[in-house]
Structures are given as C-alpha cells and as structure tokens.
Amino acid sequence: MRPLEDVRVVSLEQYGAGPFGSVHLADLGAEIIKVEDPRTGGDVGRYVPPFADGEDSLFFETFNRNKRSISLDVTAPAGRAVFEDLVRASHAVYSNLRGDVPAKLGIRYEDLAGINPAIVCCSLTGFGMTGPRANQPGYDYVLQGLAGWMELTGEPGGPPTKSGLSLVDYSGGLVAAIALLAGVHAARRDGVGMDCDLSLYDTAVGMLTYPAVWHLNGGFEPIRTHHSAHPSLVPFQVFAAQDGWLVVGCAKEKFWRRLATLLDGVAGTALAADPRFATFGDRHRHATILLALLEDAFATRTVAAWLADLQPAGIPCGPVNDVAAALADPHTVARGLVVETDHPHFGTVRQPASPVRVGTDPVPHRRAPRRNEDAGYVLHDVLGYDDTRVAALKAAGAFGPPA
Template identity: 75%
Template structure:
C-alpha cells in the first residue's frame, strides 16, 4: 500500500496554496476528493493563463494531479446533504478560504462533528480564523510585504522585491498538510476530531526565524544586503564571474580555509574568524569580487567543487530542470492529458519509503461524479435524480 492509501480528504480548495498542500498527500496515495462549485466553473486555477484549454490549464495540472473532482453546490440543502454524506466517509475536510468563510459555510468541527466525531477540519486561510485581519483576503504577494519578506529582498539601493516564487503559498500548503496529518493521527488515537486553524500570515511570520529572534531578543534590525549576502556569514553570497553568477558560501571555518587556498590568498589576520570577516566585510569582498571576475562560472566550479567549497551556479529555470541531479532524483513527472498531451512537471519532494509514486493527471471538472455517487456513497439512480433536481450538482 502507498503510505496514505487509507486517508480520504474532502477538499474545498482553489487556486494555489490549498491545492499545493493536498497535492503532496495525493502523491503519497491519499484520496483527495476536490469539491468544485458548479456556478463558478470550478476551481479558478482551471482558467489561469497562458496555457489553457477550456476548463483546464497547465497551472491547474500542476497543483491537482492525482485528485478526484466532484461538482457540488454547497449553498443548496441537497448539496449540503451530499457533502455531509461524504464527511461521514472521510478523515478530513480541507479548505483554503477567507478566514470568516469556513464557519459561514459550515466547514468547522462544531458544524460537522454530529456527522463524524473523528473528522478533522483543516482550514488554511489568509489570516486565520481569529484576529483583526480574519475577514481580509490573503494573497502571497501581499503577505510577502506584510510579513517583512520584501523589505529583506533585493539590492539595498533598489525597491523592495518579492521572491520569484509564491513561497508563502507553497509553505502554507506544506504547513496545512503537516497539520492535517497530525490531526488525523490524533483523531484515530483519541476517537475525536478537531479544527486546525492555519494561515498564510502565521506561516510567513513563522518563517522569519532567526532574524526575528535576533530582533526580538537583541534589537537587531534586518536589512537588505548587497548581492544577496547572508546577514552574518562572510563570504556567503553571489559573485559575478566572467560570464555569469555563482554562489559561494563559507558557513564553517574549514570552508573559508579551503576557499582561501584555492584563491591563493595570503594569511590575513583581518579575516581569521567569522567575527573578523564580518567586521572587515567590505575589504574582503573587494578582494573576492576582483578574483571571481577573472574566470568563467564553469572554470570556478571546476576548482571549487573538488576543493570542497560550497558553491553552485545561478541557473535559470531551464538549466535547473536540465541539471543531471534533477533527473537522477526522479524530479520530473509525466502524465497524459486529453487536451495537452504529455504534461511534464516537477515531482513532490516528499519521499516516504522506496516505492515510487504512481502519478495520474489532474481531473476534468466533475470527472469523478459516478465514482462518488455510485461507488463511494452508494446512491441509486432515483436518489441521484432527486439530488440533481434539487440543485446539488449545479444547473
């Protein structure tokens, strides 16, 4: 059995953060039944340009492989009836909505415990279900600014900058998946479910880590650094070579000694320790920048890697995907899609055991209607017809 083959999750999810979290559960074998609102055409991620085809997009494929889809109108009594029947057969209800919406839609443990006392209700919202911002919509870029990330990103004399990827969304998805698994573990042990109140805001603030500790405990004022330099370790940053950029980092004294040997630098008491290199940062970096400019990136990697100096090229996306290590680690996934043909994407980094995951394309909207109504819930034709007439599955 795959690691999570005995886990069923009802996902009222959309766009990026929520689907990214449940994607990893699906890759590990969990059954993710994705509830899509028929009145809005389902998950908005289906329509994200530029690569779209009707109700499918490569964006949607990225975040929803291996899942099932059911069109269900939760605003109707009939739709709610089907939803609660699903809850009775599931381990968790997972959502990513605005903070006040789960309670309004009846997706909390208090709303569902009468159906299934062991249900885990995991809500990933922008700002959480409590606090003064609970009713505000939360998006990755906004959270990167609000949580201080953008103030730390970019060159010191440039504007604040976001990460090139939606790291608050993706980290929030990982946090929600971890909380869901912990909740299900506890529910199976204690025969009682619970709420898991996760937020992108908490995730972003939590990832401030040691700069936050330094600030709160010692008054440290984080600031942007030139060439993406580490705030305390010198050298640890990007350097310009003759034909591009590379990252060199000396996170241990032994790495500095190896770098100095490769560069044939004379012993200099100014650079003898972590603290002294930080104190004389400007003088040291001037020496290093002048040295690194004399060879190509490949030329430097050819001497730094054998010497055991932590380093790497600043790749573009194409080069990162073509790296031999990407292939060796089985990080490329291929699925077949009726409109897009072979869809090639990246695998989940979550690995459990030796058996490789089995991948399946993302579902077409409502593709799993028959599986849910007939196989899972055991509805007969008359019951399906009654629910359909009552608007459970949309117009």
Template identity: 65%
Template sequence: MGHSLCAPSAGRWPRSYNKGEDSLFFETFNRNKRSLSLDLGTPGGRKVFEDLVRTSDAVYSNLRGDVPAKIKITYDDLKHLNPAIVCCSLTGFGMTGPRAKQPGYDYILQGLAGWMDLTGDPDGPPTKSGLSLVDFCGGYVAALSLMAGLHAARRDGVGGDCDVSLYDTAISMLTYPAAWHLNAGYRPGRTKNSAHPSLVPFQAFEASDGWFVVGCAKEKFWVRLAEAIGLTELLDDPRFTDFAARGQHKDELLPLLEKRFAEATVDHWVSLLTKAGVPTGPINDVEQALTEEHTLARGLIATTEHEVWGEVRQVTSPVRFGNEPAEYRRAPRRNENFDEVMELLGYSAEDVSGLVEAGAFGSIAQATP
C-alpha cells in the first residue's frame, strides 16, 4: 500500500483559537494525518521528496494555479520516478486560463460564481454563505478526482494530473439555475425567507419563539400540511390546488400560513408536522445542531487527546465505507513523523544527518532527529 504526499495550507496560524502553531482550525482539517517538513528549494529536500514519490500513490497540493509547475510537482515532472503517480492540484482557478496565476479565496469565488447574487433577502445586499462552501466542496471534488485517478492508475499502471479548481467547483454547482439560464434565459432572483424558487410552500416560517422550515416538495405534503395545521379549507380553494396555482397566488397563501405558524412554538409545529409526515425541521443554531439527537446517534462528534488543547472535540467526516468504527488521531505537530518517514525510506543515520545539515527539512527539523 502506497502513501499520499500533501502540501499543507497555512491552517496552523489562524487568528482565532490558536496557541502558537497549535490551532483548533488546523485540528479540524488535519486529523489522522502525518507530518514531515521538506524544503523543496534545496537539493536535499528535493531528493527526499522524489524518494517519497517513488513509494507513493499520489501527490496532492493546494497552491496557486501556476505554482505546481514552478516547483515541479506535476505528472510530467514526476512520471520518470513513478509512472503510476497521480498528481492532484486543487488551486483557486486551475492551471490554465486567464486567472490561473491569481490567488483564489472562498469569499471571492462565491462572488465571481454568482453565489452571492443568489443568496440573501431580496431587499438586502448580496450575501456570502455562513460557511466556506466553495473551499469545502472543492476539497470533496479533489478527493473524488484523486480517487478516479488512483483507480485508473491501478488499472492501467499510468497516472496523471487532476487539475481541480475552486472556480470550476463553484461554477459547476450553479447546476439547474445555470441550465435554466443557458437554455431559457432564466434570471434567478433572491426569495423572501429562503423560499424555493418554484415550490410553494417550501421555505422558512417564523413561529412564536423561532424559525423552522417546511418543505412541500410533493402535492401529498401540501395536503398533509393543510390538514395538520387545521386549514383544510385551503385544499378546496382554486387558488391553491396545485404547485402552479400556489406559485401564482403565493402572496395570498403565505400570509395565511405565517399567521397560523405564529400562534405556537417551533417545537409544537415541528412535532406536529413530523407526525403528519410533512418534511420539516427547526432552524438550529450551531450549539443546537451539535447536540441534536441524530447528530450524536450518527457518531458525528469525534474526540481526540492533544498535548496543548487537552481533549479536542470536533465533527467527523461524512465519508463512510464498511461497518468498522473509525479511529481518530489528533492532527500532527509539525514534522512529528520525521523519524517514521526516514525509516520508511531506509535512510541511514549518516544520510539523515547530512540532509539535516544541508537544510533539506527546513529549520524546524534541526532539533527533531
């Protein structure tokens, strides 16, 4: 079984919840990994890197689009060492195109790709998602591309490049609004209370003590909703007989629903509608989401031990395979696995000493061996 080489981002140094290089941000994204520091700008560092490539399955990087070629970590640069190596580069804008040399950040990508224009209240400004969704989705796209590349390499014995970008990810996720626009000239607009653009009712509603979502994606859910909340007369109203009619008369229907939902609590309505078989759920804050019964039942909170932070609790990966429970290990300290990797490569003590003196591992390695 081979290994993957990863060029990490600067997550060790965020401004929030950090103690030196130990940060909760870095812990979040680097659990179960191992660390070796290399300076690829030195001949020794390059030698160690190339020795690792010979025994690895993949090289993964998260850099600016023009950097992988500059530091020679593309497939053409490495195939002579390992013809089956898969080189996955997740960049801001990809390794081709007019923006290839530009740095790409989630916030900027949400603006460029039209996401912010789609998000927010109709009377408010363009709005960014509360989470870095382009970054996160880009990571998943990179992982999927890498898996496809590894499958092809094991089948054919030949690797290649995965040129993955945050820009490509963000544009591709425009999905059906893009298809509607490209084929029918559709121009999406923001909707009040996060309403679905075509299904009514399917949106957030305010109860007496908070907000919740009702989603009538099928006609049967509309029938169940009207019956559950005691507004069965709406079922016989010709203005609300089907999706098309409700969409046309939504300004007449929604105030009726809003008035009824304001009469009781979120828990009341969610419990009532869940029993009636209507898709619904509360709009939780982060604390509520993390303590949801289903969150805990699905094992979505992991705990690791850390020398600086003590017990670290964090959310787990949603990727699953098989029935064996996952094991979690804290993120590595910088260069923590130096000795392990040196042994893996079969380097002698003299080899290691010479490489350290030549600066192959950067200054951090001087005190490690």
C-alpha cells in the first residue's frame, strides 16, 4: 500500500493553490474526490488556455492527476445530502475558496461535526476565515504585492516584480496539505476533528522569514540587489559569462577561499590574499569593489568553462537554465522528475513529478479525471447507492439541473 491509501478527502478545490496541495496527497495514495459544481462547468482550471480542449486543459492535468471527479451541486438539498454522505465516509473536507464561502456552504467543522465528529475541515483561502480581508478574493499575484515580495524582487530602480512562478499559491497548497495530514493524524488519535484555517496571506507573510526578523528586531529595510545578489552573503548572485549566466555563491568561508584561489589561477585576479575580502564582514563592507572584480573575471570565459572548474572545486554554482534546459538536465532525468500519463486528446502527457518521496516504490500515475468521470464509483462503490437512489437524486437536481 502507498502511504496514504487509507485516507479519503472530499475536495471542493479549483484552479491552482488547492489542487497543487492535494495532488501530492493523491500521488501518495490518498483518494481525492473532486466535487465539481455542474452549474459552472466544474474546476475553472479545466478551461485555462493555451492548451485547452473542451473541458480539459494541460493546466488542469498538471494539478489533478490521480484524482477522482463527481459533479455535485452542494447548494441543492439533494446534492447536500450526497455531500453529507461523503463526509460520513471520508477523513477530511478540503477546499480553497474565498474566506467567507466555507461558512456559506456549511463546510466548517461546526457545520459537519454532527455528521462525522472526526472530520477534518481544511480550508485554504486567500486571507483566512477571520480578519478584515476575509471576504476578499485572494490570488497569487495580489498576495505577492501585499506581502512585500514584489518590492523585494527585481533590479534596483526597476518596477515591483512578480516571481516567475505562482509561489504563494504553491506554497499555500503545501502548507494546506501539511495541515490536513496533521489534522487527520490528530483526529485518528483523539476521535475528534477540527478546522484548519489556512490562507495564502499567512503563507506569504510567513515566508518573509529572516528579512522580516531582521526588520522586526533590528530595523532592517530590505532593498533590491543588483543581479539578484544575496542581501548579506558576498558573493552570492548571478554573474554574466561570455555566453550566458551562472550563479556562484559562497555561503561558507571555505567556499570563498576556494573561489579566490581558483580565480587567482584562472582569471589573473589577486583575491586570496587581499585583506579587504578575508571574511564575511569584510566582503560585505567592500562588496562594490569585490563584485566589480568578479564581474570582470567571469565575463572572460563561457559558462561551461567556468562550471568545469568551479564544480570540481566544490564551489556552489550552476548555470541559469531556461525551462527546456532544466527539464532536460541529466539530474532531472536521473531523479525521475518527469512522469507520463495517457490522455485521450493530448496523447502522452509529460509533467513534473511530485518532489514528495516516501519509500522506494515507484508511484503509479493516472491522468486527471474528466468532469464527473467517477460518479459511478463514488455513488455506488463509496456510498453504496443503488440505481433507484441515483435516479431519484438526479431528478432532484443533486448533479445539476435535471434534463
């Protein structure tokens, strides 16, 4: 058995953040039952361009492999009855909706405890279910601005800059997945469930980490740095070579000694014995002078030539790859970081694997479900409904307006 094969999650999830969190649980064996609203065509991620076909897209495939789908209108009395039966048969209810929506839909612990006292209600929202922004929609781009990330990113003097990836969404999904697992563990131990009130805002502020601590305790004012330089470790940034860019970092004094010795031998600098650069503090105080020398040195050779010397010396470094190069990197291949699923329209879909590794058994992967593809399994196998019961629910609008 895979680690989470005995965990069932009813998920009212959509787009990126929520599905990104639960896809890792699904890869670990958890049964993720996506409840999709038939009135809106289900998860909006199904329709994200440019690679979209009908009610499916490569965006949707990215976040929903190994899951199941049922179309269910939880706002209709008949649909609510089915949802409550799913709550009885599950360990957690997982959602990523606006902060005031869990109460409106009745998916908090106080709403569901009478149905299943051990249910864990994990809500990932933009701003949480409390506070002055609770009823505001929260999106990664907005949160990167609010939490100070965009002011920290980019070149000095340039405009506020967003990360190239939706890191608040993805980090929030992982935070929610951790909380859900902790909640399920506690519920199994104690027999009592709970709410897990997670938010993208909390995640984004929490990830300010040491710059926030420096500011709160020492009055530190973060500034943007040239060439993405580390705010305190010098050197640790990107450098331009003859044909591209590379990252070189000296997070320990031994790395600086190795780099200085190498550069003195290859680029003709005189760094190793220079007292201005002897320690972390010295290099930070004389950063302008040192970085100018390093930039001149690295510009004299190609990226490959530098890496051929830097890597054997054990100096932290790497090329600045584009996406294609990153996916084709020999280490990506060796670690099995691209997985494949078969799809009726897109053919073989290749996508990044989950980085979560538990044990050594290979992880099987199944394409993302078509909307309502698993209705038969959910209604008959999970809930034990017979055909008469399903027909009555259908007529009552449980699965959308009756034909």
